[in-house]
Amino acid sequence: MDAESPLQAQFAPMRERQKGFRIRGGFAAAGIAFFLLVALGGSAILDLEANRLEARRSVELVSFGALLQAQLTRELRGALSLTSGLKSYLAVREGRLDPREVQAILENLYGETRYARNIGIAVGYRVTYLFPVKGNEPVLGIDYRNVPAQWPSVKRVIDGGVPVLLGPLDLLQGGRGLIYRIPVSVHGRYWGLISTVMDAESLFADVFGKAVPENVELAVRGRDGRGLQGDVIWGDARLFERRDLELIDVDVPGGKWVIALHAKTSPAARGELWSLRIFVWALAAFLGWGVYALLAQRARLAHLAMFDALTGLPNRGLIENRLDRAISMQRRNPATVSALLFVDLDGFKLINDRYGHRAGDAVLQGVAERASRAVRDVDSVGRWGGDELVVLLENAERQNLPELVERVRRAVEAPTLFAGNEFSVGASIGLVIVPDDGEAAYDLIRLADRRMYEDKEKRKGRPRQRS
Numbered sequence: 240m241d242a243e244s245p246l247q248a249q250f251a252p253m254r255e256r257q258k259g260f261r262i263r264g265g266f267a268a269a270g271i272a273f274f275l276l277v278a279l280g281g282s283a284i285l286d287l288e289a290n291r292l293e294a295r296r297s298v299e300l301v302s303f304g305a306l307l308q309a310q311l312t313r314e315l316r317g318a319l320s321l322t323s324g325l326k327s328y329l330a331v332r333e334g335r336l337d338p339r340e341v342q343a344i345l346e347n348l349y350g351e352t353r354y355a356r357n358i359g360i361a362v363g364y365r366v367t368y369l370f371p372v373k374g375n376e377p378v379l380g381i382d383y384r385n386v387p388a389q390w391p392s393v394k395r396v397i398d399g400g401v402p403v404l405l406g407p408l409d410l411l412q413g414g415r416g417l418i419y420r421i422p423v424s425v426h427g428r429y430w431g432l433i434s435t436v437m438d439a440e441s442l443f444a445d446v447f448g449k450a451v452p453e454n455v456e457l458a459v460r461g462r463d464g465r466g467l468q469g470d471v472i473w474g475d476a477r478l479f480e481r482r483d484l485e486l487i488d489v490d491v492p493g494g495k496w497v498i499a500l501h502a503k504t505s506p507a508a509r510g511e512l513w514s515l516r517i518f519v520w521a522l523a524a525f526l527g528w529g530v531y532a533l534l535a536q537r538a539r540l541a542h543l544a545m546f547d548a549l550t551g552l553p554n555r556g557l558i559e560n561r562l563d564r565a566i567s568m569q570r571r572n573p574a575t576v577s578a579l580l581f582v583d584l585d586g587f588k589l590i591n592d593r594y595g596h597r598a599g600d601a602v603l604q605g606v607a608e609r610a611s612r613a614v615r616d617v618d619s620v621g622r623w624g625g626d627e628l629v630v631l632l633e634n635a636e637r638q639n640l641p642e643l644v645e646r647v648r649r650a651v652e653a654p655t656l657f658a659g660n661e662f663s664v665g666a667s668i669g670l671v672i673v674p675d676d677g678e679a680a681y682d683l684i685r686l687a688d689r690r691m692y693e694d695k696e697k698r699k700g701r702p703r704q705r706s
Contacts (some may be wrong), residue, residue: 240661244393245691247471249308249404252467255572261364263499263535266531267531267536268291269531269534270528270529270530270531270534271429271527271529272528273523273527273530274523274524274526274527274528275523275527276521277526277527278519278521278524279320279520281519281522282390282519284706285515285516294670296343296487296502297502299502299669300455300485300500300501300502301487303450303455303500303631304485304498304500305461305487305489307446307447307449307450307457307485307487307498308488308489308498311446311489312489312490314353314354314442314446315404317352317353319402319404319419320449321351321352321376322352322358322433322435323343323421324475325345325360325421325433326423326433328344329360329423329425329430329431329433330423330425330430331554333426333695334425334430335362336361336368338368338435341368341697342368342370343612345358345359345360345368345369345370346370346371346701347416347629349370349606351435352435353433354372354437354438354442355437355438356411356436356437356438357369357370357371357374357375357378357432357436358370358374358377358434358436359375359378359433360432360434361383361431361432361433361434362430362431362433363430364382364383364432365380365381365382365383366378366379366383366434367431369618373614374410374412374636375412375436377411377412377626378410378412381411383432383673386411388408389448392405392408392420392463392607393432396432396493397432398642399422399493400420400422401422401492401493402421402422402552403419403420403421403463403464403491403494403593404416404417404418404464404474404491404492404493404494405417405418405419405420405463405464405493406439406462406463407439407462408462413439414440415439416436416437416439417436417437417439418434418435418437419434419435419437419438419492420433420434421433421434439472443459443473443496446471447459450500450668454502454503455500455501455502455503456474456475456476456477456478456502457473457498457499457500457501458471458473458474458475458478458479458498458499459472459473459496459497459498460472460473460476460479460496460497461489461491461494461495461500462499463494464491464492464494464496465494466488466494466495467479467497469494469496471575472496474499476499479499480501481501483501484499484500484501485500486498486500487500488534498618535587544556545557547601547621547622549603549604549622550603550604550605550607550622550679551607552611552620552621552622552628553619553620553621553622554621554622555621555623555624557621558619558621558623558629558631559680559684561682562579562684563621563629564611564672565577565631566632566673566680569673569674569678570674570678573674574636575634575635575636576640576672576673576674576675577631577632577633577635577672577673578631578632578643578650578671578672578673579629579630579631579641579646579670579673579683579684579687580626580629580631580632580643580644580668580669580670580685580687581627581629581633581668581669581671581684581688581690582600582625582627582628582629582630582647582651582666582667582669582691583626583627583665583666583667583691583692583695584603584606584626584628584651584664585598585664585667585695585698586663586664586665587602587603587664590602590662590664592661594662597658598657598658598662599659600660601655601657601695602655602657602662602664603622603626605653605655605656606624606628606650606651606655606664607628609629609650609651609653610650610651612650613646613647613649613650614630614632614643614647615632617633617634618630618631618632618633619631620661623705626664629684630647637672640670640672644668644670647666647668648666648693649665651665651666652664652665652666667691667692667694667695668691669686669687669689669690669691669692669693669694669695670684670687670690671686671687673692686699
């Protein structure tokens, strides 16, 4: 067998450390994989639950929007339907009106119309009848053609010939309002215009104010009934830029409004979700570390079961197992031989008794390290017990065995430095060869042990009985 070079011996401990790093790296990889499995799995479950809650919230949001739509439609219909009868009255009278009767009708309609600020009748283009007059004086007698802010929308209603809900817009008498305008025709020709002015702020506050306790953001677009093409008439226009919202159409006379709804996530809900995510990741980290620790602990226990705790060498059970394996391989490959060296440390008991167990342990550890470096990586150096070592050589060259025995002897007999002192022991070695000396592990070990004692007696130069 070729001798191990000094460079190979120097790097042997490094190879052992690298092997240890690889093993621990494998355990760490298993722990990380388990951590990711739990963390990603838990996050996926939380995401599914969040999506389910989001879908339920979306359904609730649509239902809430439908309720707002129904209430707004009901309020508008109740406020505006009464004036439809006034149109029929004016058409039947064919323009022959009793001012006191008209005023009484307007007063009665005003009393029954919720949110109304005033109701007026324009004959031609001039507001001729109005109730109440108090607070609305600037309106009475105006000619719409002389009001640039309103004339385009008034003309739109007249030309279209159908009722239209306009606004919200700035009123001549102050404030903002919605104006429901109904054109009146007599014998197919335009006769005049009925205008019902509604307090937009009160109407919107009553209907849309319900969104606040529901934790819902709300905005309405569609000034003058133009839907999404119209200006925002309630709420923050930026809400329409969001993607996660629900849009509800509300039909109004002459057009439509669009209600945008967005469910706000409460800080408590966001905090709860993040708390759950942190808990999942913390649990995953704990379990991942647990997997690593469990594997490392099992590896330590397995190592303790097969290796000597003091020297780190394979113990008797592992050496016997490797010897059985070497014998089986030898049968399949008879071109090479395997060898077993039984080594006893001469003088060890004296060191242990005189200098204490710590010195003895240091000698055993030094001997184990040097002997391990003296052989190949495929060979095994084990502690048989006490101050006895076993060296197992697999697939060795027969002619190199004597040289190997001396290499092991020199490694064992090299001094060990401890506490400023050098300690040396001798090495008595018994050699058996497979298959020359047999193929039964038990018989080979007994024979190697006997030859070791023969070598011990020979080295002493006198016979000595085995103790």
